[in-house]
Amino acid sequence: MASDSTEIDIEQILNMLRKRFLLILAVAIVVGIGATLFTYLLQGDVxxxxxxxxxxxxxxxxxxxxxxxxxxxxxxxxxxxxxxxxxxxxxxxxxxxxxxxxxxxxxxxxxxxxxxxxxxxxxxxxxxxxxxxxxxxxxxxxxxxxxxxxxxxxxxxxxxxxxxEARLPGAPVSPNRIRNVALGLAVGLVLGFGLAFLIEILDRSVKSEEQITELLGIPVLGSVPRIIED
Incomplete structure (x- = not known):
């Protein structure tokens, strides 16, 4: 039972990642761009x-x-x-x-x-x-x-x-811009995943027959197909 539960949880997470992939990617890109602008435009060389x-x-x-x-x-x-x-x-x-x-x-x-x-x-x-x-x-x-x-x-x-005696320094010691951008992207991915997970938890709508069976514990006897008008 524990193994089945683990498999179901992993499958749900993977489904969530596939469904919210664009959201996660968008958050990571936005945070990454913000980190890039901050480290290259606002942080001076030291x-x-x-x-x-x-x-x-x-x-x-x-x-x-x-x-x-x-x-x-x-x-x-x-x-x-x-x-x-x-x-x-x-x-x-x-x-x-x-x-x-x-x-x-x-x-x-x-x-x-x-x-x-x-x-x-x-x-x-x-x-x-x-x-x-x-x-x-x-x-x-x-x-x-x-x-x-x-x-x-x-x-x-x-x-x-x-x-x-001190010599004229040839290169700055900070900021480490590559590290800052990479850190920004990593933080963006974490935030994107967290946001996607939160949306998934708050979304209580039923989207499949499997969800009905899982929630109510009864089989689905039939379904009404969507009719697309010409």
Whole structure:
């Protein structure tokens, strides 16, 4: 009995898909077109520039370089977390805004900046996302240089070295337009199927002899044919 019920359910679903195929396809196309227009016309390109710095051997600002000891390395790793926060402070960002003449607040600029580091390393990456690739590069390098200067003034340590300055990004990092369009089509298919299923559930009209037999449990004795007038 369970097998028969499953077969009937699958058959009903397949019949529904065949009957409502155009509706499902239309919804998928409409949503897909909407996703395409949104991602190509309304979503602007976002570029990312990135610089890399290292927290090197700890020494006084006016001291000569000394060999790196294990204690120095341990301290440097601990300082990475503090330095990551310092990169996005108003003290640093106010200077960046003034230097580049940026039309934004420190909070707005901070939202564009991501500071990251690999666990238990002295390496810090400073990344900036912006709709203008030239500005993304300029902000990244400005933040990096000003941060390096502020570390010396605030921490009284000259232990930050720039490994890589930011390069001009050649291609946007977002949006992923192909993925967005594909996702739009997939969502459209799901919505179309859901709408077709809802219509099918709400449709209580009897359309076949089999439905009468199934609903009433009695055989059909006869039917009135449709007469087509000439």
């Amino acid at each position: 570029y990312q520039a990135r610089s890399t710095i290292i927290v090197s051997s700890v020494k006084g600002a006016d001291s000569a370089a000394v060999p790196l000891t294990y204690n120095d390395y341990t301290l440097n790793v601990k300082l990475v977390n503090s330095y990551s926060v310092l990169c996005k402070t108003d003290r640093v960002l106010d200077q960046v805004i003034t230097e580049l003449g940026l039309p934004m607040t420190p909070a707005q600029l901070a939202d564009k900046i991501t500071v990251s580091s690999a666990k238990d390393t002295e390496i810090i990456h400073i990344a900036v996302k912006d709709g203008d690739p030239v500005r993304a590069q300029a902000i990244t390098n400005s933040v990096t240089r000003i941060f390096q200067k502020e570390v010396t003034e605030i921490m009284k340590m000259d232990n930050v070295q720039i490994i890589d």
